Amino acid sequence: MAMVVCEPCRDCMFTDCVVVCPCECFYQDERMLYIDPEHCIDCEACIPECPVEAIYGDSKVPEPWTHFIALNAERSAVLKVLGRHVTEKQPPLKARV
Ligand code: SF4
């Protein structure tokens, strides 16, 4: 199992989740974060940190968002190559624009 970042993260990116992750699993693009399922150890530390409840275990992703399971794997693999690893808290997206 791995955690999955879903739709509520889009245009949010408070990044509270990132600082509690012991495995540095998070990658970001311009809109949201994604979890690398190959490195997530299912510790669930990130789940309560997210203020918009965007993170779910892959067996518990709500039906409208199940495509985010594959999307997290695909995007984190691409973003890893692009150096879009995120390991420290950043200003929320709205504060950056
Ligand atoms: S805390 Fe939630 S909304 Fe914020 S970046 Fe993490 S997953 Fe996205």
Ligand code: SF4
């Ligand atoms: S479950 Fe744990 S290892 Fe996986 S992304 Fe969340 S904090 Fe990181």
